Amino acid sequence: MPAQQSSTATIDTTIDTTIDTNLDATIVQAITVGIESIINTALRYDPSSKQKIAQINDTLAIHITAPNMTLYFHGQDDGVSVLSYYEGSVSTQLSGSAFALFSLLKQPTSLANSGVQLSGSVALLQQWQTIFETLDIDWEDALGQLLGNNVISDTFAPLATDYLKQSAQWARQQQQEHQRLIAEYLPEELNVIPSKPEVEDFIEQVAGVRSHTDRLAARIQLLKNQLTESQLVKAEPHCSQDENKK
Amino acid sequence: MTKQDTTHFGFEEVATDEKAHRVADVFHSVASKYDLMNDLMSGGVHRLWKRFTIELSAVRPGHKVLDIAGGTGDLAYKFSKLVGDEGQVILSDINSSMLNVGRDRLIDRGVNKNVQYVQLDAQHIPFDDNSFDCVTIAFGLRNVTDKDLALRSILRVLKPGGRLLVLEFSKPKNKLLEKVYDEYSFRLLPFMGKLITNDADSYRYLAESIRMHPDQKTLQEMMDEAGFTNTEYHNMTGGIVALHKGIKP
Numbered sequence: 001m002p003a004q005q006s007s008t009a010t011i012d013t014t015i016d017t018t019i020d021t022n023l024d025a026t027i028v029q030a031i032t033v034g035i036e037s038i039i040n041t042a043l044r045y046d047p048s049s050k051q052k053i054a055q056i057n058d059t060l061a062i063h064i065t066a067p068n069m070t071l072y073f074h075g076q077d078d079g080v081s082v083l084s085y086y087e088g089s090v091s092t093q094l095s096g097s098a099f100a101l102f103s104l105l106k107q108p109t110s111l112a113n114s115g116v117q118l119s120g121s122v123a124l125l126q127q128w129q130t131i132f133e134t135l136d137i138d139w140e141d142a143l144g145q146l147l148g149n150n151v152i153s154d155t156f157a158p159l160a161t162d163y164l165k166q167s168a169q170w171a172r173q174q175q176q177e178h179q180r181l182i183a184e185y186l187p188e189e190l191n192v193i194p195s196k197p198e199v200e201d202f203i204e205q206v207a208g209v210r211s212h213t214d215r216l217a218a219r220i221q222l223l224k225n226q227l228t229e230s231q232l233v234k235a236e237p238h239c240s241q242d243e244n245k246k
Numbered sequence: 247m248t249k250q251d252t253t254h255f256g257f258e259e260v261a262t263d264e265k266a267h268r269v270a271d272v273f274h275s276v277a278s279k280y281d282l283m284n285d286l287m288s289g290g291v292h293r294l295w296k297r298f299t300i301e302l303s304a305v306r307p308g309h310k311v312l313d314i315a316g317g318t319g320d321l322a323y324k325f326s327k328l329v330g331d332e333g334q335v336i337l338s339d340i341n342s343s344m345l346n347v348g349r350d351r352l353i354d355r356g357v358n359k360n361v362q363y364v365q366l367d368a369q370h371i372p373f374d375d376n377s378f379d380c381v382t383i384a385f386g387l388r389n390v391t392d393k394d395l396a397l398r399s400i401l402r403v404l405k406p407g408g409r410l411l412v413l414e415f416s417k418p419k420n421k422l423l424e425k426v427y428d429e430y431s432f433r434l435l436p437f438m439g440k441l442i443t444n445d446a447d448s449y450r451y452l453a454e455s456i457r458m459h460p461d462q463k464t465l466q467e468m469m470d471e472a473g474f475t476n477t478e479y480h481n482m483t484g485g486i487v488a489l490h491k492g493i494k495p
Contacts, residue, residue, distance in 0.1 A: 083301050
């Protein structure tokens with residue numbers, strides 16, 4: 001993920017004594033408990049990711065500007081700990097509105113123009129991102145535990161897992177298909193946006209104009225230089241005559 | 247009997263010596279079902295209040311923590327995980343029934359290395375000066391007969407730079423919320439107490455003792471007068487509960 005803003009590895013080594021929230025502390029606590037529970041429940045069915053998170057020693061802070069609160073994430077042996085108040089040092093901080101941060105969650109490829117500011121270590125953020133991107137939940141185990149250890153569970157859990165996996169795959173395919181159809185429908189049927197070849201042709205033309213302009217500018221500069229040199233040559237004989245008179 | 251010889255027990259005026267015994271009776275009566283009642287009374291929100299207390303304590307591995315009026319050990323359990331093997335947690339309560347319930351619960355949860363159990367009176371803490379990095383008292387201070395004495399006693403056992411956290415019921419910020427809360431406390435709470443522990447009086451006392459407890463500002467002033475610095479408080483659930491923090495200079 002490219003950083004919009006980057007600084008030193010540790011951004012806050014001083015003790016933070018402010019309680020950074022405008023919401024009632026009970027609500028903030030309910031939010032932290034909710035987030036922590038969701039993440040740790042998911043991690044319970046992916047021991048590999050859980051182990052990787054336990055090895056993260058640094059703290060990631062997410063500062064939400066509206067409503068105003070900061071959540072601190074760090075790894076521990078039994079999963080992720082989410083706090084609303086933390087006095088230690090923070091290695092990475094993401095800051096933005098709840099909407100901007102949520103949008104980033106849906107498309108975590110770039111921070112540019114996302115309304116989210118990053119300060120501190122990019123590596124830590126990438127560490128968290130990689131773990132969540134490669135999260136591989138064992139749905140069969142999760143369903144099995146939910147249904148209990150019995151014949152129905154043994155029969156139903158694998159079937160339901162297959163169904164869930166197929167549904168997820170179907171949803172992904174549908175999403176890709178919709179994107180493709182929209183990409184065709186808008187330029188071809190509605191003519192509200194240019195088609196891809198038209199855009200590429202336009203970009204090529206702009207690039208051509210730019211290179212012509214650059215060449216022209218270089219030519220003008222060359223002519224200017226030549227003109228200056230010739231003026232200097234004409235001026236030099238006068239100078240030498242004046243010196244002879246002296 | 248002079249005014250100085252009496253204190254309040256809920257809305258009742260009782261002899262100072264009598265209060266401790268009456269409070270003890272209340273907690274002997276409710277100890278076995280204290281957790282269940284807490285969950286029912288607060289809708290489980292007491293866990294969020296305690297969680298915030300843990301966060302604000304900033305307890306780290308190696309710290310020594312005293313949990314006064316620790317009751318059934320909710321805070322002590324979390325602290326035992328935070329301080330690690332090098333640290334130490336003292337779970338204390340003046341009431342033996344509560345302390346027994348707390349000790350059994352922690353043992354059942356596999357905590358046996360770094361927690362010790364002490365029956366003590368918060369007004370006369372039997373530890374050396376400058377012993378603890380953090381002292382907590384959750385929903386206990388209002389039951390202490392002489393709160394000023396207890397605060398001074400806590401200050402004495404804290405290390406310089408150590409912090410006190412007082413989690414306690416307080417005064418709602420909103421008039422409407424206060425009215426709803428009153429109705430709940432004086433009508434529904436004793437009824438629930440009767441239903442679950444067959445003891446409406448104890449829960450009536452709890453409601454009354456909450457009303458007699460100093461409000462946010464007053465308790466902060468009491469902490470200042472006891473000698474704490476950087477005192478502050480955080481209202482929770484609209485001020486129904488407040489978490490006070492103070493540092494030993």
